[in-house]
Amino acid sequence: MKRFFCTILxxxxxxxxxxxxxxxxxxxxxxxxVAVQGNRVVGRYLEEQGAGPVRKCSxxxxxxxRPDGRATVTAxxxxxxxxxxxxxxxxxxxxxxxxxxxSFGGCSVPQGxxxxxxxxxxxxxxxxxxxxxxxxxFRTTPTAAPSPRYVVRGDLVGVLRRNxxxxxxxxxxxxxxxTQGWIGITEAQSIVP
Numbered sequence: 302m303k304r305f306f307c308t309i310l311x312x313x314x315x316x317x318x319x320x321x322x323x324x325x326x327x328x329x330x331x332x333x334x335v336a337v338q339g340n341r342v343v344g345r346y347l348e349e350q351g352a353g354p355v356r357k358c359s360x361x362x363x364x365x366x367r368p369d370g371r372a373t374v375t376a377x378x379x380x381x382x383x384x385x386x387x388x389x390x391x392x393x394x395x396x397x398x399x400x401x402x403x404s405f406g407g408c409s410v411p412q413g414x415x416x417x418x419x420x421x422x423x424x425x426x427x428x429x430x431x432x433x434x435x436x437x438x439f440r441t442t443p444t445a446a447p448s449p450r451y452v453v454r455g456d457l458v459g460v461l462r463r464n465x466x467x468x469x470x471x472x473x474x475x476x477x478x479x480t481q482g483w484i485g486i487t488e489a490q491s492i493v494p
Contacts, residue, residue: 329420341364346397347359359405361376372388378401430457435453443467467483
């Protein structure tokens, strides 16, 4: 199952195909989820194939963006060994050259072939976080009562901002209506410390 994130920006409507004068903007690029804050970039690649037994290639990465939209990024293999790569985030295209990508379980990329994706969603995420609580219920404000909507342990959410002990996150599954709300900062952890 492929998960999609969606965003609603209150200050401005940003849509795929729009360039940002301030530099690269995060979002989804097919199988990539990317957050950008200043020159910091964090991301996750997730590809699942097959029915019945599913082959899953997934890894998180981070790095520092240069003004030209390129970044040297690092991911960690299952044993914790750093795996370097070169990310290019230009216009609505993302390319990741990571020669040792097959060190991640489930990845099967022909030698020398980059991973790439076209923008499918523009989002103002400043970070990506993985839900650590068994169930994190959304709130309409940082201090409001919990709503019936929730995300569960292992779900990836895009973080729009933090406020005290809460963070405003977005999550959507499939092409359904996105879910946005506040969760506690102890209920999810940044994918890159």
